[in-house]
Amino acid sequence: MTEQEPIHRHFIIYKPYGVLSQFGSNDSKQQSKKFLGLLHDFPEGIMPIGRLDEKSEGLLLLTTDGKMSDFVNSQKVDKEYYAQVNGDITREAITQLSKGVEIGFDGKKYQTKPCKVFKLDAIPELPIRSQKIRDDRHGPTSWISIILNEGKFRQVRKMTSSVGFPTLRLVRVRVGNIHLSNMQVGDVVEVLDLI
Template sequence: MKHQHFVIFKPYGYLSQFANNDISKHKKKLLGELYNFPENIMAIGRLDEKSEGLLFLTTDGNMSELIRSSQFEKEYFVQVDGNITSKAIEELQNGVEIGIHGTKYITNNCTVYKLTENPDFPDRGKKIRDDRHGPTSWISITLTEGKFRQIRKMTAAVGFPTLRLVRVRIGAHQINSMKIGEVKALTSFQK
């Protein structure tokens, strides 16, 4: 069987899955509603319902393990509440303590910097908040790990909660000018 690979600009409000196994919950939006994907497709390195951006999809479980490994950098643009300080950026870079399933965890060193201009992303469909509630900042965070809701926990730990989270790069693949919900077939994944 020849495996198939895709990249998608995951929209806000969608789960990174293709089947809803819990029919008792109210209907959630699933990625399978956006494109006619092949059977056995899986998301690699999920994005939660409120997160957006670049997501790899594949029918190859071995490829999934490789891309989720520390060999692939994942870069996120993160809008945080407040005007982030250089001290908070330094703390993020050096690792902060977060909770993972009830256990304390210190994040690995990572690359973090404040963006000099706001990214030109399309509106996400649900307003984040009004400017009258105070300033916000955009930062870039590049990780080689991916714990459950890690970035949201990291920014909260340094006092600047995440308002919007968009993954812009996985390895050499960038979101560039993709539109929200757009799907592209890939022939390979590049580190």
């Protein structure tokens, strides 16, 4: 008799702004923080695939399958982000971002890999963020799409800052073939498979 493969569970969520991409902590410094467990009663052994920092929002995949997590985190799967940046981003800055820029990571300098970057023609239709972003009285903003297949800590924010256009809002809209589509902030959808 062969041993049966465990049945894994997978979820797609729209991580809200201000929620950490992890499950509870006993760390006293994090007692006031919000965790993913507030959104749904997830099964035991669930883990986020990659992370979105506390101030970032959008598509986050969760699974009980470690192999699936490793595959999605590998550099074979694209992740697309929409970033609202401070200022009217220039063609030069977009070219620099797409060729790769130097950012700080773990106390060292890191050269990001070439990626796809373009300016969005219109403001994307996204749910309103819970915390207000400064308005246009403080100067123009612009939206860009950045498609990466790596994911260092706060990478997109560090990249846009390095070319002089700090990120004001960051939303992950796609991982591989999975899109945020019409999901609303805090939505949790269980799916049969992720990839």
